Amino acid sequence: MTIHRGAQAFPRAEYIGRLAAVKxxxxxxxxxxxxxxxxxxxxxLSGYTALSDYVPQGIVVQIAEEEPTFILRRSDAPxxxxxxxxxxxxxxxYPEALxxxxxxxxxxxxxxxLLESGLGSRxxxxxxxxxSVQTAEKxxxxxxxxxxxxCTNAVAWIRLVKSDREIEIMREAAAISDAAILRATExxxxxxxxxxxxxxxxGTLARGANGKPGTxxxxxxLCSSPRTGTSHIPWSEDVFRDxxxxxLELGGARYGYCAGIMRTxxxxxxxxxxxxxxxxxxxxLEAALETxxxxxxxxxxxxxxxxxxxxxxxxKETRCGYAHGIGWLEPTASLKDGDMTELTANMTFHLxxxxxxxxxxxxxxxxxxxxxxxxxxxxxxxxxxxxxV
Amino acid sequence: MTIHRGAQAFPRAEYIGRLAAVKxxxxxxxxxxxxxxxxxxxxxLSGYTALSDYVPQGIVVQIAEEEPTFILRRSDAPxxxxxxxxxxxxxxxYPEALxxxxxxxxxxxxxxxLLESGLGSRxxxxxxxxxSVQTAEKxxxxxxxxxxxxCTNAVAWIRLVKSDREIEIMREAAAISDAAILRATExxxxxxxxxxxxxxxxGTLARGANGKPGTxxxxxxLCSSPRTGTSHIPWSEDVFRDxxxxxLELGGARYGYCAGIMRTxxxxxxxxxxxxxxxxxxxxLEAALETxxxxxxxxxxxxxxxxxxxxxxxxKETRCGYAHGIGWLEPTASLKDGDMTELTANMTFHLxxxxxxxxxxxxxxxxxxxxxxxxxxxxxxxxxxxxxV
Numbered sequence: 059m060t061i062h063r064g065a066q067a068f069p070r071a072e073y074i075g076r077l078a079a080v081k082x083x084x085x086x087x088x089x090x091x092x093x094x095x096x097x098x099x100x101x102x103l104s105g106y107t108a109l110s111d112y113v114p115q116g117i118v119v120q121i122a123e124e125e126p127t128f129i130l131r132r133s134d135a136p137x138x139x140x141x142x143x144x145x146x147x148x149x150x151x152y153p154e155a156l157x158x159x160x161x162x163x164x165x166x167x168x169x170x171x172l173l174e175s176g177l178g179s180r181x182x183x184x185x186x187x188x189x190s191v192q193t194a195e196k197x198x199x200x201x202x203x204x205x206x207x208x209c210t211n212a213v214a215w216i217r218l219v220k221s222d223r224e225i226e227i228m229r230e231a232a233a234i235s236d237a238a239i240l241r242a243t244e245x246x247x248x249x250x251x252x253x254x255x256x257x258x259x260x261g262t263l264a265r266g267a268n269g270k271p272g273t274x275x276x277x278x279x280l281c282s283s284p285r286t287g288t289s290h291i292p293w294s295e296d297v298f299r300d301x302x303x304x305x306l307e308l309g310g311a312r313y314g315y316c317a318g319i320m321r322t323x324x325x326x327x328x329x330x331x332x333x334x335x336x337x338x339x340x341x342x343l344e345a346a347l348e349t350x351x352x353x354x355x356x357x358x359x360x361x362x363x364x365x366x367x368x369x370x371x372x373x374k375e376t377r378c379g380y381a382h383g384i385g386w387l388e389p390t391a392s393l394k395d396g397d398m399t400e401l402t403a404n405m406t407f408h409l410x411x412x413x414x415x416x417x418x419x420x421x422x423x424x425x426x427x428x429x430x431x432x433x434x435x436x437x438x439x440x441x442x443x444x445x446x447v
Numbered sequence: 448m449t450i451h452r453g454a455q456a457f458p459r460a461e462y463i464g465r466l467a468a469v470k471x472x473x474x475x476x477x478x479x480x481x482x483x484x485x486x487x488x489x490x491x492l493s494g495y496t497a498l499s500d501y502v503p504q505g506i507v508v509q510i511a512e513e514e515p516t517f518i519l520r521r522s523d524a525p526x527x528x529x530x531x532x533x534x535x536x537x538x539x540x541y542p543e544a545l546x547x548x549x550x551x552x553x554x555x556x557x558x559x560x561l562l563e564s565g566l567g568s569r570x571x572x573x574x575x576x577x578x579s580v581q582t583a584e585k586x587x588x589x590x591x592x593x594x595x596x597x598c599t600n601a602v603a604w605i606r607l608v609k610s611d612r613e614i615e616i617m618r619e620a621a622a623i624s625d626a627a628i629l630r631a632t633e634x635x636x637x638x639x640x641x642x643x644x645x646x647x648x649x650g651t652l653a654r655g656a657n658g659k660p661g662t663x664x665x666x667x668x669l670c671s672s673p674r675t676g677t678s679h680i681p682w683s684e685d686v687f688r689d690x691x692x693x694x695l696e697l698g699g700a701r702y703g704y705c706a707g708i709m710r711t712x713x714x715x716x717x718x719x720x721x722x723x724x725x726x727x728x729x730x731x732l733e734a735a736l737e738t739x740x741x742x743x744x745x746x747x748x749x750x751x752x753x754x755x756x757x758x759x760x761x762x763k764e765t766r767c768g769y770a771h772g773i774g775w776l777e778p779t780a781s782l783k784d785g786d787m788t789e790l791t792a793n794m795t796f797h798l799x800x801x802x803x804x805x806x807x808x809x810x811x812x813x814x815x816x817x818x819x820x821x822x823x824x825x826x827x828x829x830x831x832x833x834x835x836v
Contacts, residue, residue, distance in 0.1 A: 064683070136674075279498065284450060376543050
């Protein structure tokens, strides 16, 4: 019996358009094939979001073929048939004998496909930073006549600029993020265990908002006193206490697209120190947003923030954010000093102003934003306050 | 102001014992230093579970030093001080200038440390499979006199055998897994959205069981009709329907240690086909469990399962499980034909009997198990039934 294609978040035409942009880049680099292994790039080019990238898998884009070919473990092929726009003839499941086998693995199936497709002596792009040394050597050894070109982040640079439909989906994700912050506001209370609050917040991320369920989302970070100087602890076994500060980072997700948001909570009145950094950061956030428009650079946005908070006696060591979309952090443009990437309409960023000032003190605020034709749209909408509970 | 060490899941002596085993292996390979980058290996050697491994980080074990050195991004260093048993002098935060910098990154900080520690011309182990081509070349280029040895999975083989305290923690995680299956039994109903059921199930994974909260857990897979032939779709936007089958995989977690479980649900009476595969698989599961004891091999366990279900007219293409503990799948022993790893007491496995038989039909059952001195302890305890709701 067969499985059929499920509901699709994007029309086929949108994927064909994305592939056309990829093929333009391939032509520019004189490549006949591009092997794409980043899970987020695979989502972008096919719609696949299943969690199978702990074994070898990837998409081969051929310049001469309309649809790419997705090569993955045979037991995951039905998920590809269900989730992606690809014709089932474009989905190749490699046999289980290649799993956990030290001699031949799924990358051999990919190389077999390249050889059988007559691509063994052509220009071929790979995302070299995603490949282990052994895998890179396997490509070189088994494709000795191919001209192998590093195309790390080539697809990621293309997906930096979103389509209107992608923006719509990120708005849905952002509404879920806002709902989760609101839920956090309801459940963070003295005497409540962090785990119980997280259960409720994650519940909202799954249930979604406005009738749109969440899809698989990234881990929550909830760093409360005495851990507000840390940024990546998911949550602890502690109970919230009077006077605790809580730094929360989360993001709703739809079809793999994320919309990050950070807010700082205070149980009881915030300390003067917390108020001062909050006031500086909100002023910096507003200054940064005012610079966002086509033609500004990532560096401009970051420096607007840095200059504003420095006037108030603060500094931030880490960057001010990054390109944001599928899979959270996109490995391309950074909102930091010196990143001269020019903003264009429908780029999206996590304007991430978390500031870990001292070992035992940090403050977080962030928004997911879109560059518009004339300025900025802030996709997340929770109040820009220290949320006092 | 400083952050102090938080509550620890393991006593210092336990980490020192783990390190002693690692140093024995290093001595066997004539290595003065070992650079450990796998997030799960880092957890094993230090207790660190924060989610920062998207930037370079790693632990350097030196054969001549009692404690290893953890080198990570400066903004993550407070989390290492809080979470790990390490003295703060053993935690080195590298500056933000090394993040998102194409020329120098966190691995340069590691190499600087190795050079400053006089290890530049010694035997040095690295987990080569975890390093990109560029990073491996950086090590070769900047440490031309070192004898670099691939130690991929060297620490993972050591952590295959758990301590009694690790087993205790996995029992706590397994109790959370059982509670989550019970919660699923309560909330999977016709007319309910998958996302709403997932919200409740995840809620239980966070809240935990027996007064022990869950810590960050791995994504749930919930593959319901018509997706039961798939294994890695987290959940969909669908509503459960009368007659639906639901394949659920989840795992409670404590301090990074997972305890996976899979169960198959049926809304209304299961089909004959589902009953037949269930009966065969439970018989196969029992046969597999009967072979588990010190001296049996992984291959023996798998073949006991395969032989039993084959007698009933079924076969399973994928392996029957894998070493299981920190971070879910341990990349060492597999319960599959031909894996001659000999079982010893306190090895733990996810006996994973998910069977994706047809594009549109699969069945799942699994248990987390421990090898005892005389046989097996099944850590997960949910009823071995098709759970009819």
